[in-house]
Amino acid sequence: MPVALPEQIEAAVAPVFEVLPFDDAMRSLVPVDGASAEVLAVVEAVVNDPALAGHNAIKAGLWLYVDELDRSHAYSQDLHSPTGSFWHAIMHRREGDFPNAKYWYRKAGAHPAMNNIDLAGGGSASGSAMAGYDPMLFVDRVARANARCESDSPDLVAMQHHEWRALFEWCAER
Numbered sequence: 293m294p295v296a297l298p299e300q301i302e303a304a305v306a307p308v309f310e311v312l313p314f315d316d317a318m319r320s321l322v323p324v325d326g327a328s329a330e331v332l333a334v335v336e337a338v339v340n341d342p343a344l345a346g347h348n349a350i351k352a353g354l355w356l357y358v359d360e361l362d363r364s365h366a367y368s369q370d371l372h373s374p375t376g377s378f379w380h381a382i383m384h385r386r387e388g389d390f391p392n393a394k395y396w397y398r399k400a401g402a403h404p405a406m407n408n409i410d411l412a413g414g415g416s417a418s419g420s421a422m423a424g425y426d427p428m429l430f431v432d433r434v435a436r437a438n439a440r441c442e443s444d445s446p447d448l449v450a451m452q453h454h455e456w457r458a459l460f461e462w463c464a465e466r
Contacts, residue, residue: 295457297464301350304343307334308354317357318452321434321443322388327358335360349463352379356456361387374400375466378459381427386452390435397427405462409454430455 295314297305311334312327327335335358338344339351352367361383368379381396409425430451437445 295464296461300343301347301464304341305338305350305354308338308357310334312358314453314457318359318386318456319444319449320359321445321448321452322386322438323359323361323443326360331358332360347463349375349379349466350460352376352383353456353460353463356383356386357460359386374403375405375459375463377401378403378405382455382459385431385434388438390431393431394428397431400427403459403462405459408458408462410458425451425455427455 295302295309308331311331326332335354339354344350348367349371352364352371355361355364355367356379364379364383368376368383370376371379377396377399381393381400384390384396385393406425406427430448434448434452437443437448
């Protein structure tokens with residue numbers, strides 16, 4: 293599994309990574325379609341797993357992982373914390389609401405997970421952060437790519453994966 297998680301959380305979310313491997317997820321910066329019926333069923337079962345009770349930040353992340361932005365939004369908007377704001381920002385960026393994404397990134401502030409974003413792509417985000425992650429600049433780069441109909445820009449999709457992984461792992465440790 294490309295995400296480093298505590299054993300109980302890893303066991304609970306493993307079916308999602310089995311039905312949608314990490315390299316196949318979030319392939320578009322601004323997705324047009326949501327998840328397939330098969331993926332929806334798996335995520336729905338996972339978010340209802342007792343091991344995830346009280347882990348709404350993880351649930352917000354799982355729905356983002358499968359491009360179900362409205363479902364992610366339902367969780368992130370109920371998280372009144374920098375973590376909720378960070379998920380909220382990512383969700384709005386992915387829906388193409390770039391000014392709103394910046395608003396939520398400002399509310400997230402210097403979230404501790406941002407220190408773990410591995411822009412080099414060297415495996416787990418934990419402890420391998422590189423200088424250079426700037427969420428506002430990232431929003432601007434995604435907006436430009438989206439305007440050019442390049443919503444699958446490989447370098448930006450890779451950054452999106454690193455960002456998601458860092459926040460998801462951070463949430464799983466809490």
